[in-house]
Amino acid sequence: MRNLATCYNEHAIKVSDSYCSGNSNNIYVPPALIPSIQDEVSVLYKVEVSTQTLLFITLTWSTHNIDYAFTININDHHSNSSKSFSLRKIKGSKRLEPFDFKVELIWDLSKAIYEVGPEPVKGYFVAVLVNSELISIGDHVDDLEVKKRVLDYPLAKCSLVSRNERFLGNFECSSRVKFFDTGMWHDILITCVADDKTNKTPLSMCVCIDKKNVIDVKRLRWNFRGNQTVFLDGMVVDLMWDVYDWFFQSNTDSDSNTKLRSRAGIFLFRPRNGLDSRLWLQEKNLDEKEEQKVGASLLIRACKNPS
Structure with a gap:
């Protein structure tokens, strides 16, 4: 998970409007998509x-x-x-x-x-x-x-x-996780849909928690990395995504199995102490960060099918 942090710095991350785990009028309606297959959990x-x-x-x-x-x-x-x-x-x-x-x-x-x-x-x-x-x-x-x-x-x-889950497929990943010992179980759904009528290239992304929209990213090809802060169980959880490899990784590898597992979109849900704490600490402060950890992280790797 630490590798994902190197993709960001304090100037590159834009924290969007926060989501609160209370009542919301923005209720998620699940589309008719093909779910991805979960093939590994660590x-x-x-x-x-x-x-x-x-x-x-x-x-x-x-x-x-x-x-x-x-x-x-x-x-x-x-x-x-x-x-x-x-x-x-x-x-x-x-x-x-x-x-x-x-x-x-x-x-x-x-x-x-x-x-x-x-x-x-x-x-x-x-x-x-x-x-x-x-x-x-x-x-x-x-x-x-x-x-x-x-x-x-x-x-x-x-x-x-932490939990690390890997999915194979193009469209939909779902998980159920408990971030805090005293918190609730939360249902997480990540979907990607095509902007065009051919439905071949997933260009828009939606992340839902407990059937409520948290993120709705348009033109995903140009917004392939990002961050959003959400509130769950009264605590701060940072959600980061990186789907660069879905669009820009080389397809010259002749080994389809290698290509299948390397073209992965990364979605990281990571609790932290509060709004005033830094999103990522420097490498030399990792031990201190571990002492301050308040919950469990969830890393989802969504691998595309070989072309």
């Missing part, structure tokens, strides 16, 4: 255990995995070491090595329920034990037979940092 967690160990755990769900399994990446912040593990079984437990501390993964997807994407919406359980401290990163199951294996473990401090 969820990043920040974990602190009692031994002062700081971990960043990324859980990735992808349609490329067999039987809707997942990949987990564990990054030790202090040693700057990172390990990834792909889990193909529907349930089980696994000791994760090598680390300077004991790590065990416990998961159960046997009753997982899916909707349109690779990430289950309920009925599954994913937990990590670090030195016998529990990190629950997928507690969406009510089966006590599953949970009783970990009920006696103390809970480690765990917070959601």
Whole structure:
């Protein structure tokens, strides 16, 4: 997500009129568009255990995995070491090595329920034990037979940092996200429609939150980057978009799979402390920014189909 910030500076960003999550007369009417396909979801967690160990755990769900399994990446912040593990079984437990501390993964997807994407919406359980401290990163199951294996473990401090979702298709991306621990769930819909009658080139963009228009960008080819401030749950959320690659990236690459995933429009929803805080801090202040973070970010990558 940091790469997107380099596209902007304080003089390049224009903050438009703010949107408040209250009543609005501008009600969104969904068009008859073809939805994009969500093919990958990565969820990043920040974990602190009692031994002062700081971990960043990324859980990735992808349609490329067999039987809707997942990949987990564990990054030790202090040693700057990172390990990834792909889990193909529907349930089980696994000791994760090598680390300077004991790590065990416990998961159960046997009753997982899916909707349109690779990430289950309920009925599954994913937990990590670090030195016998529990990190629950997928507690969406009510089966006590599953949970009783970990009920006696103390809970480690765990917070959601960000969600990264990738979509394949031309027209419509939808997501459901909760930016703040004490906030509400919000429905996000991003649509792109053609200005001409041929309906081939998406030139206009509309972003809606909870069925209310937040952004309506005309002549998207010339307004391919921008920013808007919105208010959700009484807090400030910055919405940034960058669809430059949709229009100007070279098509000389003969590998269609590479071209499919590289021509991505980027939509970043990022909470911040308030109107008086800076949108982006300098690189040297990133640690300070992390300490001030008030909510979880959402990054949507919308990849066009190969031409």
